Amino acid sequence: MGQYYRDVDQMFEIYGHFLERILTHEKIGPKMSSANIIVKFIYTDPDCEITIDLKNPPERAGAYGSFHLGPCDVKADVWSRQSADHSHRFWHGLENPIASVAKGKVKQGGNVVAMLKLLPVARRAFEMFPVALRELGYDHLVLTRGEK
């Protein structure tokens, strides 16, 4: 098991809340939606997958996209595989995405160029992730620079 998440349920709880926040955010949501792609994140330790659908009509009113915790039938345009710990650090803005791919910490495939469309929301999402953790009472999982 990794350093930060005790199991898949906890990870889904955290990412579910985080994605809910950013996909309904009036500033971040529209920018994410404009990427018009479906991304599947495949995690290890704990092993699970999360799919973000920014292409099909959102399943919920008020949201700019949908997400699926666990396996789903939605065909992804691009996939990204990484450890859950790496993802946790990434969403804190502590992992450089270029270095991560170049050094093999993140493996991705499919329409990788389309992933670039999500970069403009990175900083706002990084700000939101610790907020989401605190809202769930996981203050101890909030990282600060130098605490990797």
Place this chain on the structure above:
Amino acid sequence: MITSCLPEGRSERGRRRLRPEERIVSASTQEPVTELQTVPSERVSRLRERIVHAPREACVERARYLTESMSAHWEEHPLTRISKALAHVLDNVSVVIHEDELIVGCRTSKLKGAPLFPENKSRWIEGDADSFEDRVIQKVCISEAEVRELKEEILPFWRGRTVEERFEELLPADVAEDMDKYVFTMILEITYGIGHFTMNHRRILERGLSGVIADLHLKQGAMTADERAGEGGRLYDAMIRSLSAAIRFAHRHAEMAEAMAARESDPGRAAELEKIARVCRRVPEHPASSFHEAVQCVYFIHLIAQIESGGNSISLGRIDQTLSPYYEADLRAGRITPDRARELLSLLFLKTNEIWNILEEAFIPGGEGTEGKTTQNVTVGGMGPDGADATCALSSIGLDAFADVRTVQPNFGVRLSPDAPEDFFLRAIRYARDGVPLHLFNDGVIVDSLVDAGHALEDARDYGVVGCLEPNAQGKTFGSTFAVQINGVKCVELALSNGVDNVFGYRSGIESGDPAEFTSFEEVWGAYSAQLSHALGQVERGMGALDQAIAEMLPSPFASAMVEGPMEKGLDLTRGGAIYNSTGVQLIGFANVVDSLTAIEKAVFEEKFLSLGDLAECLETDWEDAEGVRSHLLREIPKYGNDDPEADAMATRVLTHFCDEVLRHENIRGGSFWPGIFSVGFHVAMGAFAGASPDGRRAGEVLGNGITPGSGCASSGATALLNSVTRLPVGRAHNGTNLNLRFNPRWLRAEALASLMKTYFELGGSQVQFNMIDTETLRDAQRNPEAYRDLVIRVSGYSALFTELSELAQEEIISRMEYDA
């Protein structure tokens, strides 16, 4: 009626103006441009279809034989072990002669096969090989057995022994950290070597490899025992070993052709195979005695250099000048016709389409469509070393031959001297108008630029072009021309955020001051300059580590024997053996830097439309709740590319400053850093990693490519655009500049294009390339990619298949201004 497209008086700014009799086409010419004969031979048509539709495949043969040899000789000197490895590869890789071919030689056993170069960098192969076939961009076929061989037998040997790993040992920690911030890139030349050179084919054609080997023996004979045991002696040994292997490689083709001829039931094809065998017995071992032999010799040398070091934009250079003596001799003797020469050149050009490399998936965004960095440049036309125009019959034949194939490779350029024959110029223009993917070079500007960069005048006049559009002395240069890309817009971003990256929120630059406290535009400029200067300093240190790692681990003795300098100095190319050495540094997002700085100067400091602090906040939030501000900056502030003196003055300042900064730096091969402004695919990738910019651009949007104005910005027409571009001192950018022009062919007459280009070059334009495709066609190609599989477009200095680009890159092409001229 053709009229000069630029206003009177524009040529009075100090640039040499062509005399009326020198002009390529008279301003009042009313003659229709020459009709073209574009009827490729049936053989050329068949082979073109075959290569255009061939699947991309990986081939492990080279990696297998290289690894076998390197593992047996690892403890030997790098020059010795690499030359033994090359020999082992050339002695063992499959020899393939494809049906219908007259010019032979392959890097792999597959038709469109990519070899692998694990000695440079192997981790990516291990990570990517399983998903080669799942790629959306640059899909690669590979068998399970080959993946298994890679993982179990080849790659394990290379762990801890690659150039990449040596580079990481040498790289200063702070540069390593900065490398990941996308302010600059500087590791492109690990995966497939430095490359980017032309070779002295004329020497091989005249002397044969046996003659060069004899020269090397003479040099060895003149050495003391100590000298023979030293660097120079080892280099000569390695060269002899490599050249001897090259001869055996050609002989293997002769044997294969003889065997195939013996089995061939078609007498015509049997005769062709026997001819191939005779040609391969003779060249490259001996001097070429016919045009056919000369073409085959050039291709063998080109091919073997691509097998040795990865083929990173190793280019053919001045093909007409190289081959013309053989064509003329055959013509005089009645042994050849122009049509036969045209066919052989077409076949040579088609062969270059077999050469490609697999891109690391992580690097596809910056290099998509480049055939894995194998852009092979070839030129026709231009002046000779004596300064007289050297355009010859073979120049036009070469042009026709390329028009027959119209493929992604080679990257075809037409050099135009001030005395270029009118019919040649018009022929090139007509082909460009008809969509042949070529680019034009202006000798008048480029020769002066190369002399300014330190070339002897004769060498400058005899420049070849490598990679996308980088000019340097043919067969005398080892210019790492696409070594570095600097994200200029990111430098502006960092100047307005005190060094913090607006995309990720972490520090990516130096602390150059709180923009809210800047009281003048010059303080903004100072911050921009400081960020750029810091990045360049980091780049110089990083490139030093990279060049050292390559020189230590992977010398290139075969290529060193093909370029002037290493034999004379007894020094490998990678250690500075060539006569000319340079390192290219490109500014990416030039137009956006110009327009951003213009916007700051006018809107903040002249109009007082908003404060610099407020602007910085708009950029940090990507214009959230600031659409009015963005609209003002986007639409009300003058933009480069519209013949606006203020915007163009800023463009000149940005270009001059960049060149001055780059030229301060030197590489470890005894050469200088050379500035260039062209972007390959980095205007897409670096745009994606750049935050919003003061020109009104949103975060993530593509940047302007080369010296071309930003998409949608040059709305005043092609003439105004060329007025702006020709105000730039482009000759300062010794590594080259790229201008993209897109016309709707429905409304463009060749005569109008000729007049426009004549004036552009008169006024000091350096290079230009065209896309003659309307938006409707490109949209249709997006909807029906199968119907447009051979649709070739120009990206930024190179050609690519439109349907193989990502949607982002396709949209960038479509978003380019479409002029009617």
